[in-house]
Amino acid sequence: MSADVKGENQPYDEINVTPMLDLAYVLLVVFIIMTTASVQGIKVDAPQTRTTASLAKPQTKAITITAAGDVYLDAYPVDMATLEARLAQYKGAxxxxxxxxxxxxxxxxxxxxxxxxxxxxxxxxxxxxxxxKVAG
Structure with a gap:
């Protein structure tokens, strides 16, 4: 009998990719969670009212004004001239x-x-x- 038992010291015929796929799936999930968490827009402290209705419609353009006076159109900073030009373009469409x-x-x-x-x-x-909406 030879010193080598059958199957030992022989080259692998294939590589086990399961751990690599597990890592890829975890990275994909982390990427999806981080991307959706960072695309929420500009945070402002909105004034409060008693009744609120959902005003968002498809193709609604959102203009945000921060406490510092910065103006954003759909989460992109704009000045007043750019805001007017872009709104005119959207209004044309x-x-x-x-x-x-x-x-x-x-x-x-x-x-x-x-x-x-x-x-x-x-x-x-x-x-x-x-x-x-004010609670109460």
Whole structure:
């Protein structure tokens, strides 16, 4: 009998990829969770009201005004001229363009007024204001 038992010291015919696939699936799940968690938009402290309705519709454009006065269109920072140009472009594609204005409770009224003035100039009549519902 030889010193080698049958099957020992022979090269592998195939590689076991199961641990590699387990790692790939875990990385995929982590990537999905991190991506969805980071795409929530700009956080603001919305003013509170007693009644709130869901104003979001398909193709609704969201304008956000932070407490510092920064303006965002769909989570992208814009200045007033860029905001007007992009809204005009969207209005051309969709004449009944709905817009949702999400302003921080501490935002300067002047900024909110300027955004509403742009909407009025572009004849955007479907404008919703986002607020938080007061408990009680």
């Amino acid at each position: 969709n004449p009944a363009l709905p817009v949702v204005l999400k302003g921080d409770a501490a935002a300067h009224y002047e900024k909110v007024s300027a955004v509403l003035e742009i909407c009025k100039r572009l004849d955007i009549t479907e404008v919703g204001l986002v607020t938080k």
